[in-house]
Every structure is written in C-alpha cells, then in structure tokens.
Amino acid sequence: MGRVHARAARMAGATIAGVAGSRLEKAQQAGLGAAKAFASADELIESGEIDLVHICAPNHLHAPFALKALSAGLAVICEKPLATDAASAALMAERAAEAGLVATVPFVYRFHAMVREARQRIARGDVGRISLIQGSYLQDWLLRPDDDNWRVDAELGGPSRTFADIGSHWCDLAEFVTADRITGVCAQVAVVQPARGSTSPVVTEDVATVQFRTASGAVGTLATSQVSPGRKNRLFLEVSGTEASLAFDQEQPELLWVGDRGGSRTLMRDPTILSAAARPYSPLPAGHPQGYHDCFDAFVADTYAALRGEHRDGLPVFADGARAAAICEAVLTSARTGRWTEC
Numbered sequence: 001m002g003r004v005h006a007r008a009a010r011m012a013g014a015t016i017a018g019v020a021g022s023r024l025e026k027a028q029q030a031g032l033g034a035a036k037a038f039a040s041a042d043e044l045i046e047s048g049e050i051d052l053v054h055i056c057a058p059n060h061l062h063a064p065f066a067l068k069a070l071s072a073g074l075a076v077i078c079e080k081p082l083a084t085d086a087a088s089a090a091l092m093a094e095r096a097a098e099a100g101l102v103a104t105v106p107f108v109y110r111f112h113a114m115v116r117e118a119r120q121r122i123a124r125g126d127v128g129r130i131s132l133i134q135g136s137y138l139q140d141w142l143l144r145p146d147d148d149n150w151r152v153d154a155e156l157g158g159p160s161r162t163f164a165d166i167g168s169h170w171c172d173l174a175e176f177v178t179a180d181r182i183t184g185v186c187a188q189v190a191v192v193q194p195a196r197g198s199t200s201p202v203v204t205e206d207v208a209t210v211q212f213r214t215a216s217g218a219v220g221t222l223a224t225s226q227v228s229p230g231r232k233n234r235l236f237l238e239v240s241g242t243e244a245s246l247a248f249d250q251e252q253p254e255l256l257w258v259g260d261r262g263g264s265r266t267l268m269r270d271p272t273i274l275s276a277a278a279r280p281y282s283p284l285p286a287g288h289p290q291g292y293h294d295c296f297d298a299f300v301a302d303t304y305a306a307l308r309g310e311h312r313d314g315l316p317v318f319a320d321g322a323r324a325a326a327i328c329e330a331v332l333t334s335a336r337t338g339r340w341t342e343c
C-alpha cells in the first residue's frame with residue numbers, strides 16, 4: 001500500500017520527505033521517491049521534517065505509530081483496520097479529536113463517484129424507508145494452504161483477519177451510504193485452511209457471515225471471504241427501501257444499479273447527470289473509466305485539503321475507523337458466544 005499512498009500523495013502535490021520500513025535497507029529500497037530514508041518509524045516521526053504521516057505497516061503497528069505521531073503534533077493517515085482491538089482504536093480517535101489533528105482512514109470506496117451518487121439518492125429519499133441492507137466482500141488470494149501472509153498471524157494482523165481486513169470496508173461503506181448505523185450483530189466465523197506456512201493451527205477466520213440490525217430498524221446480511229475461488233475483490237452492496245433499491249459492485253465502479261417496481265436500469269458514471277455531491281469525484285468524462293487509483297487519490301487529496309483547513313464532505317476519520325473496529329469486535333464476540341451482540 002506504500003506505493004499507492006505515495007502515488008496519491010504526489011498527485012495531491014505533496015513532497016515525500018521521508019520513508020521508514022522495517023529496517024533502514026528496506027526504506028532505502030522502497031522506491032517511493034522519498035527525499036530521505038529513516039532507520040525507523042520512530043525516527044521519522046521525531047525528525048521534525050514531516051507534516052503528515054501515512055501509516056501503511058502491518059496492523060499491529062497502527063496504534064503505536066499513530067499515537068506517537070499524534071503526540072508529536074503530526075496529522076496522520078492510518079490504514080485500516082485502525083487497530084487490532086476496539087479499545088485502542090477508540091483511544092486513537094479520542095487522541096486525534098483532543099489534539100484537533102487531521103487523522104483519516106483509507107475507507108477509499110467512499111470516493112467512487114457512484115457511491116456518492118447512491119448516498120445522495122438515499123439522502124434525498126429516492127429509496128424510501130430502508131428495509132434491507134445486504135451484500136458481500138469476497139476474495140480468493142488466501143484460498144490454498146500455501147497462500148500465506150502476515151495477516152494470518154493474529155499477533156501481527158489481529159484476532160480477526162477476513163472481517164477486520166475487508167468486512168471493515170463493507171461496514172463503513174454500508175453506514176456511509178445509508179447514514180444508518182449497525183447496532184447489533186449475530187455472526188459466524190470459520191477457518192477453512194487450518195495450517196498455513198509456519199502458522200498451525202490458524203486461528204484467524206477465512207470466512208465470516210453476519211446478520212445485523214440497524215438504528216433505523218432495517219435488517220441486513222453480510223458474507224466476507226478470502227477463500228472464494230474466482231472472486232478477487234468483489235465488494236457488493238445493495239440497499240432496498242420501500243420505494244427503490246440501489247446496488248454497487250466495487251469491481252464495476254462506473255455503474256450503479258437502480259431498481260423499482262416499474263423496472264430497473266444501470267446508470268453509468270457521467271458527470272453531466274450526476275448529483276452535485278458526486279460530481280467532484282467524477283473528474284473524467286463519461287466512457288473514460290475511473291477506478292481504484294482515482295478513489296484513493298481523491299481520498300488523499302481530500303485529507304490534504306482538510307490539512308489546509310478546508311472542509312471536505314465524507315472524509316473517513318479515526319472515529320469511523322474506531323466504529324469499524326467496534327463492529328469487528330462485536331462480530332468476534334457474537335461468533336464466540338453464539339449470541340446477538342450490540343455494537
């Protein structure tokens with residue numbers, strides 16, 4: 001993710017003043033176009049040469065690095081999951097708010113134009129009273145027993161793997177688009193590959209399914225998986241209400257499906273027909289596809305605008321990261337106890 005962050009930072013006009021990795025040599029070889037390599041993240045944070053830190057390290061390092069950066073008075077972009085437990089994530093959100101510092105989390109799917117369009121249509125009442133929110137986030141990159149990653153190790157990735165890694169994105173997107181709040185979950189998790197690399201038994205889940213309810217009284221379901229053959233990064237969200245339904249598929253981000261009793265149609269991103277809320281995230285004319293880099297660039301550009309004191313709607317901040325961490329913890333608790341769990 002360091003490369004994605006560095007590219008977006010440059011696009012937003014930043015100078016990459018320094019980079020740190022697990023060791024000095026790694027930082028020197030990072031190839032991010034940084035002016036300087038630091039021996040450690042601590043050295044980078046304490047250097048006095050940085051305005052904003054992008055934290056793209058493994059999950060267990062997010063909380064210590066971000067808390068240190070905030071104490072040093074630095075703005076922070078910290079990758080999701082914000083922390084490996086809900087209490088640490090809440091503390092990070094509290095410290096950022098107390099310090100009045102810009103502190104954001106790359107829940108970047110919020111920055112697709114068609115997501116903004118869906119949000120705007122729901123806000124203006126097109127969907128009616130929301131009844132059902134459902135979808136999935138499916139990948140296959142950890143399908144086989146020899147597929148391995150630091151995320152598998154609970155010490156590095158945290159006690160939840162699949163849900164924390166991708167379920168967090170889905171829950172943030174669902175709450176963002178609907179302006180509703182998941183209030184309770186009933187979850188199941190399963191390990192499909194019990195041994196990977198040096199980890200045996202694997203304790204972090206390969207799949208998780210969640211039933212949930214929301215503050216407005218809607219019900220929902222979510223399936224997340226890193227072992228679904230053929231699915232690469234298939235985040236799918238569908239919202240149904242008393243008047244209409246809307247559906248968004250992250251692998252087809254130029255499209256938004258809209259349905260009602262009279263029929264359905266698929267809207268293609270076109271700045272000339274999009275709502276004012278979606279248009280800023282649609283810099284290219286229709287038919288010139290935008291994608292992941294565009295939404296990531298928009299997220300970083302909006303964070304930097306906030307750093308200059310400008311308001312940007314829908315910027316995912318540490319409080320949103322803490323929210324996702326609380327849902328994640330409720331999912332694990334529910335799966336362990338077999339009970340509905342509030343969040």
Ligand SMILES: NC(=O)c1ccc[n+]([C@@H]2O[C@H](COP(=O)([O-])OP(=O)(O)OC[C@H]3O[C@@H](n4cnc5c(N)ncnc54)[C@H](O)[C@@H]3O)[C@@H](O)[C@H]2O)c1
Pocket residue numbers: 001002020021022023026040041056057058059061079080081106107108150165
């Ligand atoms: N927002 C998104 O869309 C998105 C997508 C993918 C990953 N992520 C998040 O980004 C983070 C990184 O994931 P990744 O897939 O790029 O992992 P990765 O393993 O490819 O990269 C992790 C990097 O952290 C460095 N690192 C390890 N220990 C360090 C230390 N002590 N100090 C400084 N750097 C250290 C490693 O050298 C490596 O370069 C994760 O938290 C992940 O959840 C977010």
